[in-house]
Amino acid sequence: MTTANVYQQRPDSGAKAESSLHHANLAGLIGKGRKNPGVIVREKKLLGHLTLRGDAKDPAFAEGVHKALGLELPVALSLVAKDQTSLQWMGPDEWLLIVPGGQEFAVEQALRAALAGLHISVVNVSGGQQLLELSGPNVREVLMKSTSYDVHPDNFPVGKAVGTVFAKSQLVIRHTGEDTWELLIRRSFSDYWWLWLQDAAAQYGLSVEA
Amino acid sequence: MLHIFCPHCGELRSEEEFHASGQAHIPRPLDPGSCTDAEWGDYMFFRDNPRGLHHELWNHVAGCRQFFNATRNTLTYEILETYLIGSKPQFTEQAAPLTTTATRELGEKV
Numbered sequence: 001m002t003t004a005n006v007y008q009q010r011p012d013s014g015a016k017a018e019s020s021l022h023h024a025n026l027a028g029l030i031g032k033g034r035k036n037p038g039v040i041v042r043e044k045k046l047l048g049h050l051t052l053r054g055d056a057k058d059p060a061f062a063e064g065v066h067k068a069l070g071l072e073l074p075v076a077l078s079l080v081a082k083d084q085t086s087l088q089w090m091g092p093d094e095w096l097l098i099v100p101g102g103q104e105f106a107v108e109q110a111l112r113a114a115l116a117g118l119h120i121s122v123v124n125v126s127g128g129q130q131l132l133e134l135s136g137p138n139v140r141e142v143l144m145k146s147t148s149y150d151v152h153p154d155n156f157p158v159g160k161a162v163g164t165v166f167a168k169s170q171l172v173i174r175h176t177g178e179d180t181w182e183l184l185i186r187r188s189f190s191d192y193w194w195l196w197l198q199d200a201a202a203q204y205g206l207s208v209e210a
Numbered sequence: 211m212l213h214i215f216c217p218h219c220g221e222l223r224s225e226e227e228f229h230a231s232g233q234a235h236i237p238r239p240l241d242p243g244s245c246t247d248a249e250w251g252d253y254m255f256f257r258d259n260p261r262g263l264h265h266e267l268w269n270h271v272a273g274c275r276q277f278f279n280a281t282r283n284t285l286t287y288e289i290l291e292t293y294l295i296g297s298k299p300q301f302t303e304q305a306a307p308l309t310t311t312a313t314r315e316l317g318e319k320v
Contacts, residue, residue, distance in 0.1 A: 076220050076274075091274040092218050148211075148224045162219075163273045165226050170272040 008105045009124050019045035020187035024194050029208040038138030038204025044131035048104025050097040054120040061118055068114035079161040079174055088161045135180040138204035145200050167196045215292050218276045227272035233257045234267040234279045263303050
């Protein structure tokens with residue numbers, strides 16, 4: 001029996017939810033960028049982020065995760081996704097689960113039920129971080145300016161996700177499609193990343209999408 | 211820029227992703243209460259500062275955030291191996307005498 005305090009952390013209704021880039025008014029910038037932009041940024045805000053920890057070597061743990069999510073535990077530096085749900089390797093005993101906003105409470109309960117009796121941890125970190133999706137032909141150039149990590153497709157194929165240094169700080173880079181990348185950013189750094197991306201992508205043309 | 215192999219991520223990463231956390235393989239006294247002040251002080255504060263091979267604890271702070279051990283030559287900065295905590299290093303001072311100091315007289319080890 002767990003003593004973890006599991007409760008619905010998302011306000012039911014009426015409460016105004018703001019992402020950490022609310023002040024930048026991205027919605028007001030849609031369609032105002034250059035035509036044929038080299039980089040398109042999309043804020044994937046207010047999703048459910050859960051940090052899952054457990055013993056990767058324990059078959060019961062892998063089975064339980066599969067039972068609850070329908071996803072296999074990803075191996076090092078990789079990411080598995082189904083529909084809008086993704087599970088990412090963060091460390092040898094840590095994974096990040098991202099689900100559509102509003103589903104995190106039900107998913108957490110399903111995980112806890114499937115993993116009952118095992119030495120695990122599920123923590124809702126939705127308020128602490130969010131995703132920025134970058135797409136377009138010049139995204140790789142922007143990444144190359146920002147990080148020392150090799151983002152060439154030979155080294156960084158689709159489905160890979162790495163935590164690394166980026167523009168003097170740290171974040172997680174996820175390669176989700178041919179020309180589509182995601183940055184997992186801390187909320188306290190959101191403004192910094194937004195300013196950095198505007199600057200780094202200026203020469204290619206930056207556009208905001210909903 | 212050094213490239214360091216993270217045994218958890220399984221690939222070489224640039225040095226700026228890592229943080230050195232001092233000497234490795236320091237066992238905590240099993241019964242701290244029965245330690246003398248000198249023993250506890252040695253455990254707590256005193257570290258080797260070798261000229262040559264050194265076994266160190268490193269943390270992949272920007273990546274998987276896990277600790278691991280590395281064997282590093284403090285003269286040449288060469289990292290001979292990185293290995294998981296709990297395992298034994300392959301390279302030790304006895305097994306692999308330093309080639310870099312062969313031409314130079316070593317001071318007395320104190």
